Amino acid sequence: MLTAQEQAHYREHGYVIPSFRLPPELLAELRRAVDGMLTSYTDVPPEDLANPHMLPADAAGLPNPFMRAARHEPILNMIEQIVGPDIILWISRILCKPAVTGREVPWHQDGEYWPMRPLATCSVWVAIDEATPENGGMRFIPGSHKREGLYRHHKSERKDIVLNLELDADQFNERDAVDIVLEPGQISLHDVKMIHGSPANKSGKRRAALIMRYMPATSHYDRALVAGRTFNSAFNIANQPLWLMRGVDRSGKNDFQHGHAQWRERYAGGLTPAAKAQSFSEG
Numbered sequence: 111m112l113t114a115q116e117q118a119h120y121r122e123h124g125y126v127i128p129s130f131r132l133p134p135e136l137l138a139e140l141r142r143a144v145d146g147m148l149t150s151y152t153d154v155p156p157e158d159l160a161n162p163h164m165l166p167a168d169a170a171g172l173p174n175p176f177m178r179a180a181r182h183e184p185i186l187n188m189i190e191q192i193v194g195p196d197i198i199l200w201i202s203r204i205l206c207k208p209a210v211t212g213r214e215v216p217w218h219q220d221g222e223y224w225p226m227r228p229l230a231t232c233s234v235w236v237a238i239d240e241a242t243p244e245n246g247g248m249r250f251i252p253g254s255h256k257r258e259g260l261y262r263h264h265k266s267e268r269k270d271i272v273l274n275l276e277l278d279a280d281q282f283n284e285r286d287a288v289d290i291v292l293e294p295g296q297i298s299l300h301d302v303k304m305i306h307g308s309p310a311n312k313s314g315k316r317r318a319a320l321i322m323r324y325m326p327a328t329s330h331y332d333r334a335l336v337a338g339r340t341f342n343s344a345f346n347i348a349n350q351p352l353w354l355m356r357g358v359d360r361s362g363k364n365d366f367q368h369g370h371a372q373w374r375e376r377y378a379g380g381l382t383p384a385a386k387a388q389s390f391s392e393g
């Protein structure tokens with residue numbers, strides 16, 4: 111559970127690095143599974159490996175390590191403290207910045223990309239490798255989540271960045287940024303409106319993360335808002351497979367079937383050439 115102080119930090123600053131650590135066995139399994147994904151799906155940019163929790167269970171029926179991390183009770187307990195008892199996992203991704211070539215994530219607010227209304231999500235960023243300013247660790251602008259609306263973004267034409275909706279430079283002051291430094295197995299949690307980004311990885315050390323995003327089931331994941339919207343690529347987030355992790359769908363409008371078969375097939379059969387050609391950018 112988050113301490114009262116950690117909860118207050120999240121409310122005040124829009125993020126927190128809790129004292130929690132992933133159990134070493136789970137971290138080791140995640141690292142092996144990340145390595146496996148990177149070897150198997152070489153045609154997908156390593157920053158963009160989507161929904162690894164949709165990988166098949168093992169032969170004995172044990173869920174894959176990504177799904178086990180997403181269901182890890184202490185993580186769900188912390189999420190419950192932030193979003194309430196009705197919790198939907200709506201996406202996961204591996205964002206791996208390889209040594210030397212790992213791409214920059216431009217300054218942005220996740221809420222600029224996402225279709226749940228009311229806008230709400232807590233992202234859990236799990237350090238698989240250490241994350242530092244040298245290897246492309248995240249940077250946050252504390253307190254930036256507090257403004258009611260979103261800040262102004264523009265569509266960037268740069269090809270060397272992971273996302274393409276970038277915050278206008280006059281919307282924030284980079285001097286206010288804090289570096290999020292994490293050891294493997296540590297996590298950070300951040301709010302949907304947090305202004306954040308991360309520099310390119312020019313170091314000799316890989317920086318891999320598993321990111322899991324949870325919304326309250328009081329919000330509606332409104333696929334119509336992103337249908338046909340393509341961000342950086344042909345893929346869009348209209349087909350995300352939603353998982354109710356705890357509680358009930360209070361909105362009464364969320365669809366928990368949509369996208370599941372498509373993603374299961376995608377990973378069960380290996381990636382088709384068409385799927386390989388697609389990556390995605392969701393914020």
Ligand SMILES: O=C(O)CCC(=O)C(=O)O
Nearest residue numbers: 205215233248308321393
């Ligand atoms: O991993 C990164 O560098 C950026 C991740 C991010 O933008 C996010 O989790 O919202």
